[in-house]
Amino acid sequence: MNHLSDYLESPIRSEIFTGISEEMRPKIFSAGQRRFVKAGTTLFHEADAARQCYFVQKGRLKLTKLHFEGKEAIVRYISPGEMTAAVAVFKKNTYPVTASAVEDTTVVGWDRPTILKVLSDYPTLTINLLNGALDRLEDMQNRYLELCAERVEQRIARALLRIMRRSGRKIDSGVLIDFRLSRQDLADYTGATLYTVSRILSTWEKKGWLSSGREKIVVSDPHALVAFAEEG
Amino acid sequence: MNHLSDYLESPIRSEIFTGISEEMRPKIFSAGQRRFVKAGTTLFHEADAARQCYFVQKGRLKLTKLHFEGKEAIVRYISPGEMTAAVAVFKKNTYPVTASAVEDTTVVGWDRPTILKVLSDYPTLTINLLNGALDRLEDMQNRYLELCAERVEQRIARALLRIMRRSGRKIDSGVLIDFRLSRQDLADYTGATLYTVSRILSTWEKKGWLSSGREKIVVSDPHALVAFAEEG
DNA sequence: TTAGTTCTTTGCGCTGGCGCAACCAAGGGG
DNA sequence: CCCCTTGGTTGCGCCAGCGCAAAGAACTAA
Numbered sequence: 001m002n003h004l005s006d007y008l009e010s011p012i013r014s015e016i017f018t019g020i021s022e023e024m025r026p027k028i029f030s031a032g033q034r035r036f037v038k039a040g041t042t043l044f045h046e047a048d049a050a051r052q053c054y055f056v057q058k059g060r061l062k063l064t065k066l067h068f069e070g071k072e073a074i075v076r077y078i079s080p081g082e083m084t085a086a087v088a089v090f091k092k093n094t095y096p097v098t099a100s101a102v103e104d105t106t107v108v109g110w111d112r113p114t115i116l117k118v119l120s121d122y123p124t125l126t127i128n129l130l131n132g133a134l135d136r137l138e139d140m141q142n143r144y145l146e147l148c149a150e151r152v153e154q155r156i157a158r159a160l161l162r163i164m165r166r167s168g169r170k171i172d173s174g175v176l177i178d179f180r181l182s183r184q185d186l187a188d189y190t191g192a193t194l195y196t197v198s199r200i201l202s203t204w205e206k207k208g209w210l211s212s213g214r215e216k217i218v219v220s221d222p223h224a225l226v227a228f229a230e231e232g
Numbered sequence: 233m234n235h236l237s238d239y240l241e242s243p244i245r246s247e248i249f250t251g252i253s254e255e256m257r258p259k260i261f262s263a264g265q266r267r268f269v270k271a272g273t274t275l276f277h278e279a280d281a282a283r284q285c286y287f288v289q290k291g292r293l294k295l296t297k298l299h300f301e302g303k304e305a306i307v308r309y310i311s312p313g314e315m316t317a318a319v320a321v322f323k324k325n326t327y328p329v330t331a332s333a334v335e336d337t338t339v340v341g342w343d344r345p346t347i348l349k350v351l352s353d354y355p356t357l358t359i360n361l362l363n364g365a366l367d368r369l370e371d372m373q374n375r376y377l378e379l380c381a382e383r384v385e386q387r388i389a390r391a392l393l394r395i396m397r398r399s400g401r402k403i404d405s406g407v408l409i410d411f412r413l414s415r416q417d418l419a420d421y422t423g424a425t426l427y428t429v430s431r432i433l434s435t436w437e438k439k440g441w442l443s444s445g446r447e448k449i450v451v452s453d454p455h456a457l458v459a460f461a462e463e464g
Numbered sequence: 465t466t467a468g469t470t471c472t473t474t475g476c477g478c479t480g481g482c483g484c485a486a487c488c489a490a491g492g493g494g
Numbered sequence: 495c496c497c498c499t500t501g502g503t504t505g506c507g508c509c510a511g512c513g514c515a516a517a518g519a520a521c522t523a524a
Contacts, residue, residue, distance in 0.1 A: 065373060067381035075373055087366050090359060096370045126358060127322060133365040134319050138328045140372040141297060141307055147379050148423035149299035152511065183472065191380035193512060198473060214471060214520055384481070415502065425482055430503060446490055446501060 016055070016083050016132060019124040029055075031118055032110040037061075037101040046098040050088035052109040056080050059105025060167070060179050063097040064188070074189040076136065077102070077179075079166055086129050089115045102179045147191050155190040156200055157229040160210075163189075164219055173211065174220030182215045248287070248315050248364060251356040261287075263350055264342040269293075269333040278330040282320035284341040288312050291337025292399070292411045295329040296420070306421040308368070309334070309411075311398055318361050321347050334411045379423050387422040388432055389461040392442075395421075396451055405443065406452035414447045 017025055032055070037043050043054065046065060054061075061078040075097050078084050087093055089112060110118065119126050146155055160177075168175040183197045190197070201217075204210050209221045219225065249257055264287070269275050275286065278297060286293075293310040307329050310316050319325055321344060342350065351358050378387055392409075400407040415429045422429070433449075436442050441453045441460075451457065 065377045067377055071381040073377045073380045075376070086362075087370075090363055091366065096373060126362070130318075130358070130362045130365060131322055133362060133369060134323065137365060137369045137372060138319075140369060140376060141328060144307070144372060144376055144379065145297045145299055145305045147376065148305045148420075149303040182470095188380075194472085195474085195513065196511060198471095199511095202473070212472095414500095426502085427483065427504085428481060431481095434503070444502095 016081075016125070016128050018128055020122055024122065028118055028122070029108050031114050032108040035107050035109055037105045037107060039101050039103045039105070041101055043099040043101065043105075043107065044085065044095050046096065047094045050085060050091070050093050050095045052111050053083060053085040053088040053115060054099075054107040054109045055083050057106045057108060059107075060102045061099045061105060061107075062102050062185075063099055065097050072188050073191065074185060076139075077163065077167065083129070083132065086133060088112065089119070089129070152190065152192045152196055153200055154229055156186060156192065156197060157225045159186060159190045160217070160219060161222065161225055161229060164222065168219070171218065174218045175222060177217045177219070180215040181217060248313075248357070248360050250360055252354055256354065260350055260354070261340050263346055264340040267339050267341055269337045269339060271333050271335045271337070273333055275331040275333065275337075275339065276317065276327050278328065279326045282317060282323070282325050282327045284343050285315060285317040285320040285347060286331075286339040286341045287315050289338045289340060291339075292334045293331045293337060293339075294334050294417075295331055297329050304420050305423065306417060308371075309395065309399065315361070315364065318365060320344065321351070321361070384422065384424045384428055385432055386461055388418060388424065388429060389457045391418060391422045392449070392451060393454065393457055393461060396454065400451070403450065406450045407454060409449045409451070412447040413449060 017028075020028070034057075035043075037059070039059075043061065044050075044052075056078050058080055060080075061084065063075040063078065063084065064072050065075055066072045078099070084099060085095060087096060089110075119129075146158060150158075163177055163181070164175050167178055169178040170176075183201070184194045186192075186201075187194045187197045201210070201212055204225075205212060207224070209224045210217060210219045212218070249260075252260070266289075267275075267286075269291070271291075275293065276282075276284075288310050290312055292312075293316065295307040295310065295316065296304050297307055298304045310331070316331060317327060319328065321342075351361075378390060382390075395409055395413070396407050399410055401410045402408075415433070416426045418424075418433075419426045419429045433442070433444055436457075437444060439456070441456045442449060442451045444450070
């Protein structure tokens with residue numbers, strides 16, 4: 001028997017602070033600036049000069065890349081406890097993505113001189129950052145392979161599972177994805193279109209695998225989705 | 233007037249050793265083991281325990297990921313002066329990709345304890361590794377966006393340009409891609425099929441943009457390719 | 465409550481690109 | 495030199511998924 005909670009990750013996983021004692025963390029945070037990002041607004045824009053890197057305390061960020069006409073791809077969602085824009089620390093570059101808040105979000109931001117100081121005080125942090133970058137690289141490579149090798153239906157199944165694992169909340173009827181996620185978002189995340197996503201979710205709803213509303217999805221049978229994603 | 237050489241990168245770019253004095257480099261190399269990888273053979277396999285990371289001295293590696301039935305995706309080509317499998321250093325993980333030699337290749341490999349020692353002796357190296365990982369992440373994100381937003385023709389154009397920039401050699405008739413690159417390889421690199429790639433290269437050959445033979449491509453009009461890739 | 469906006473659903477027709485099949489061309493080993 | 499393997503080309507049919515259009519549903523502001 002499979003339990004719904006088997007499909008969820010532990011709520012907050014600040015791998016970034018692994019090896020840093022609890023007492024030190026407030027000191028690190030106080031070196032940065034806390035900032036509130038209202039739902040729907042933008043924290044930083046792709047191609048802007050990268051001045052700060054951020055830690056998400058509460059809420060959720062959406063990282064997107066825009067293609068020159070119209071289409072956008074969702075690169076990743078950032079949950080509480082994760083960092084983003086590490087690029088701002090090490091490269092005198094521009095942001096490679098746009099970060100916007102899916103819901104009201106609070107972040108802590110450090111500018112380059114500050115974070116460099118912090119990193120030299122706590123060398124473990126550099127290693128943790130590198131680990132994070134390697135994780136994201138691997139994740140991206142996996143999604144790239146899926147995009148090459150699988151058809152839309154499978155990719156959507158995987159996307160739902162991936163998002164569910166990181167941002168799912170168990171409720172009576174199944175696992176609720178606990179932020180606003182539209183058909184368009186899922187399409188941008190999987191390289192499909194809004195129409196196709198809508199049609200596929202409809203079929204799955206009829207099969208009883210999930211139930212969905214406006215910008216809301218509850219996965220009621222994750223196991224069926226997994227089976228579907230794995231099968232040929 | 234555009235010169236062909238405008239489209240090429242400088243031949244060897246060991247960003248990994250930026251900030252490390254020339255005298256030190258032999259010491260770092262001698263801490264590792266030199267290894268010869270015959271064309272067509274495999275240096276390491278996806279999912280094997282990651283024991284060593286590698287620096288390519290000569291030749292060329294192909295990094296691929298295999299999907300469970302059949303299809304494979306080319307994640308990246310590694311040219312002389314670049315490192316790969318940094319994951320072996322920091323994570324007690326498995327390799328996320330397979331590395332095979334496209335041509336006869338020599339690498340230097342370090343196992344975890346050795347490279348950790350080296351890194352603590354030369355802290356700049358850690359930063360350089362992180363920089364490299366961030367570059368590759370960005371590259372992957374770009375290709376992901378392209379795969380979502382563009383059609384095959386454009387992706388193939390971009391792929392050719394990308395490969396040409398890193399591995400092109402100027403000859404009389406244009407820029408020669410200086411390793412064996414089959415239609416299948418290009419297809420695996422762009423998420424297309426062998427047939428489609430073949431058809432597209434044929435059309436471009438008729439237009440005079442390139443000339444190609446068995447596992448060989450010479451781009452004679454890079455500018456036309458750029459224009460094609462950029463246009464809608 | 466109403467009007468306006470934003471998100472979703474679904475029918476329908478179209479097409480980019482896949483993939484088979486059959487054939488051609490270039491190496492390479494003996 | 496010939497044979498055999500490996501890679502490339504091209505015609506043909508097919509279908510997954512796109513994208514328009516039009517209607518419906520849910521939220522929002524006034």
